[in-house]
Amino acid sequence: MNLLELNVPQKIRQQEDSNPLIGLLTTLRRQWLPATIVFVGVFGISAYLASRQKPLYEASGELIFKVDRAARLTGIGDEEKKQTNLQTEARVILSAPVVELAVKSLDPAFKDIDITDGLSVIPSPDTNILKVSYQSENPKEPAEVVNALMKSYIANDLQANQAESVTARKFILSQLPNVEKDLVDSELALRRFKEKNRVTALAQESSSSIGVVIGTDKQITDLKAQISNLEASIRAMRSRLGISTNQATLLSTLSASEPVKQTFAELQKVEQQLAVQSTQYSDGHPIIKRLKRQQTTLQTLLQQRVAEVIGGGKSINSKDLQVGGLDLALMSDLVKSEINRSGLQQQLDTLERSLNTYSDRLRVIPKLEQEQQSLERKIAVNRITYESLLKRLQEVQLVENQKVSNARVLSSAVEPTQPIASKLKSNLMMSGLLGLAVAIATAIALQSMDTLLRTTDDLERAFDSYPLLGVLPKFGRKWVGRQDAIVCAEPGSQISETYRMLQTKLEFLNANCPLKVILITSSVPSEGKSTVSANLAAIAAQLGKHVLLIDTDMRHPSQHAIWDIPHGLGLTDLLAGQTPEGSVIHTVIPNLNLLLAGKLPSNTLSLSLLKSQRMSALMEKWADIYDYVILDTPPLLPVADAMVLSKQADGVLIVARPELLSSPDASVAKKLLDKSDINVLGLVANGATPRVYYKYRHYAPTESSKKLKRLKPS
Incomplete structure (x- = not known):
């Protein structure tokens, strides 16, 4: 209810709780006395020290750096070398060896002075230029220190370049024999591989082998079709003649022999006479006996003629020689078909052996290609390494023989005639800010240690x-x-x-x-x-x-x-x-x-x-x-x-x-x-x-x- 609202407005309390600026002002109001004392003390001391500073003189010089080192002059070297890291070079200029070398070249009075206190090395934006500056109360010192420091840096850089070149040359010379041996060994390994596996050009061999396999496979298919047709024709002719192919071959051969044909004709004639006379005479009749003797003689002669034609050890019934002209032509066709089938079968066997040979080779080619590529990669790596070392050796020898630094003096320092602008106002402003910061920190610290509840809001x-x-x-x-x-x-x-x-x-x-x-x-x-x-x-x-x-x-x-x-x-x-x-x-x-x-x-x-x-x-x-x-x-x-x-x-x-x-x-x-x-x-x-x-x-x-x-x- 409204009667329970606080006497202090709620909005004011919420603003004080949520606004850190109001909280800070409240803290300063509570701790105003110690904060004021601290501010006056810090500001007074800082202002006094600032007013006691003597005028300073400053001299500056500039160093310009090359994108590359000696390689830019010779034209030899990587085309993708990065620009010199100016921040790193700035640290090198301020390093102890460079500063000590510069101090040695200066007046002996500088031996007891730490010149790094007044030194500053600043890179110029978007350039390869370093600005070297030195401040001193003596107007003659800044220019001397800056020029001596730039000279000592260049001398130190030349010495470092030559030392790096000598070290690099020795290292390259020590590595070249090993790299060359690795290159020769890898090339020899590739040659032995090709000789062992009869390899010339695996890619072309694979392509031609695939073409041969496809053509051979087509020929095999055609031959199988032809053989199948011939075998069907042969089976049909055998069925009609009722004899085997061998018999048909023998009969066909005998039919072409004139002695066999004459003897067989005479035998047939005697057998006809014997058949006629047997109807008139008995078996004991002289004519019958004479005809039988002629029949036996002719049969023997026929077998001899047959043996001469078809070879010994084979016999044939004389009845089989009684073949008509139509059957004889059919037997001739059967023999020819059998001969054709045999020839086609031989071609088929030859093509299948060739196909198997090419297929086996094709299955081996991927493995051979992998081994060959591995050997070729080793050769490529060794060759690149070898050529790179030779190239680096030439570069290092050129750099070693040249006395060129990666930097040169763009502008020397000149003795200043006027002191640098006084920083009294800025120092007083900084003193005020420092005093204010310390006072606020003091007030906050005291407030944090104060456990008393100071206001109604605290309660x-x-x-x-x-x-x-x-x-x-x-x-x-x-x-x-x-x-x-x-x-x-x-x-x-x-x-x-x-x-x-x-x-x-x-x-x-x-x-x-x-x-x-x-x-x-x-x-x-x-x-x-x-x-x-x-x-x-x-x-x-x-x-x-x-x-x-x-x-x-x-x-x-x-x-x-x-x-x-x-x-x-x-x-x-x-x-x-x-x-x-x-x-x-x-x-x-x-x-x-x-x-x-x-x-x-x-x-x-x-x-x-x-x-x-x-x-x-x-x-x-x-x-x-x-x-x-x-x-x-x-x-x-x-x-x-x-x-x-x-x-x-x-x-x-x-x-x-x-x-x-x-x-x-x-x-x-x-x-x-x-x-x-x-x-x-x-x-x-x-x-x-x-x-x-x-x-x-x-x-x-x-x-x-x-x-x-x-x-x-x-």
């Missing part, structure tokens, strides 16, 4: 889970009325309005169950809890509420001083049963009764009295009689009295004072409250200096406004 962050119910301003002691009971002396003042707002917020915290017993405490002593208790009780009484204010701080009671009442009997006497209730309760203003702490008991006795049944009974009684019972208790951290009494209160109000309460104490107090399951109503910032309060102080009545001038924050 809110420390007690982040509790609402801030009010911000009570800081005021002085010189005002009219009783000490610290300002609401009684100035009921119309803005401070009194602040307490009224606090009391109103407490009423609205729980409208369904009004607060009756309110315990007011703090984390540590001196945070103003007793003052807040007294003024809050007085405001409630002024608003017509019947209020009982009880001082339960038995060790350091203060309500008697606030209300200017003698310290006498009080709560301890009442709890001990030593005095009646009516004799210890005082009416300080209308509607406000006060119960003092009483005699000071021991710590153990005070805690036992507060935890007694008598105390509980009295609290229940007073809660029924009064509208408000306000308990002014001891702080949380030193003693346990507040924690014991909190069990009998409807709520606890925490009073915290900026610049008194530390962050660790606030953290411990908050943890103690959170773990005790206590109803914490909220937080009251006491003794703060909120801008909002003084912004609206003109709204107070005229007389009160005049008196408020005396209540300005101390």
Whole structure:
């Protein structure tokens, strides 16, 4: 609800938390004195040292570097050499050998001077030029140092180049024989490989072999088709003749022999005569006998003629010789077909052997190519290495014989006539920036070591889970009325309005169950809890509420001083049963009764009295009689009295004072409250200096406004 909003606007707090610049300004405001002292000290010392500086003289020279070294002059060398690394060369110029060589060439007075302090070597952008500069209080020294340094660098570079060339030449000469031997060995290995595997050009061989294989395979297919046709024709002719091919061959051969034909004709003639005569004569007849003798003689002669034609060991029935002209032509065709088939079969066998030979070669060629390529790669690598070493040897010998540096003097240094521009203004500016930086760092360091909660915002962050119910301003002691009971002396003042707002917020915290017993405490002593208790009780009484204010701080009671009442009997006497209730309760203003702490008991006795049944009974009684019972208790951290009494209160109000309460104490107090399951109503910032309060102080009545001038924050 709106009544629970803080007295400081929420937007201002959010800006201060989120804006680091506001946080820095706050830190500087808090630590302004040490920060100012540090700034003045650092700036003063720096300005004094800057004003004491003597004028400096500066001389500069330039060195230009070649893209290549001697190779650019000779035309021999890599075309892709990179430009000289100017940053590296700048470090070389500032190296100890070059500086020592330059110092040796200078006046002996330079031996005790470290010239590197005034030296600077800067590369010129987008060029191969180095600018060498030297500053000194003596106008004659800069030019001498710069020129000597550039000469010593060139001399050192020549010496380094020659030394590198000699070392490179020796190394190359030591490697050349080995590389040459590797090249010869690899070439010899390739030659042996070709001789062993009968290799000339594997790529061409592979291509031609593939063509041969394809052609041979086609020929084989054609021959197989022809043979198949001939075999079918041969089978048909055999079936018709009823003889084998061999028999057909023999008969065909005999049919072509004239002696066999004549003898066979004579035999047939005798056999015909014998057949005719056998019908007329008996077997014993001389004619029959003569014809049989002729038949036998002719058969024998026929077999002889057959043997002469077809060779010995083969015989043929004379009946088989009785072949007609048609059968004889068919037998001739059969013999020819068989001869053709045999010839084609031989061609087929030859082609298949050739095909197998080429196929086997083709299967070996990939492996041979791999081996050949491996050998050729070795030869190529060895040849490149060998040729590269020869080329490098020539380059190194040329560089070794030439006295050319990779840099030359573009412009020599000239003795300056005027000192360089004074840097007093820039030094003073740098001194101011340095002082400001150190001052800010000092303020931040001091602030980080400061554990006190300085502002209301710090209090809110420390007690982040509790609402801030009010911000009570800081005021002085010189005002009219009783000490610290300002609401009684100035009921119309803005401070009194602040307490009224606090009391109103407490009423609205729980409208369904009004607060009756309110315990007011703090984390540590001196945070103003007793003052807040007294003024809050007085405001409630002024608003017509019947209020009982009880001082339960038995060790350091203060309500008697606030209300200017003698310290006498009080709560301890009442709890001990030593005095009646009516004799210890005082009416300080209308509607406000006060119960003092009483005699000071021991710590153990005070805690036992507060935890007694008598105390509980009295609290229940007073809660029924009064509208408000306000308990002014001891702080949380030193003693346990507040924690014991909190069990009998409807709520606890925490009073915290900026610049008194530390962050660790606030953290411990908050943890103690959170773990005790206590109803914490909220937080009251006491003794703060909120801008909002003084912004609206003109709204107070005229007389009160005049008196408020005396209540300005101390």
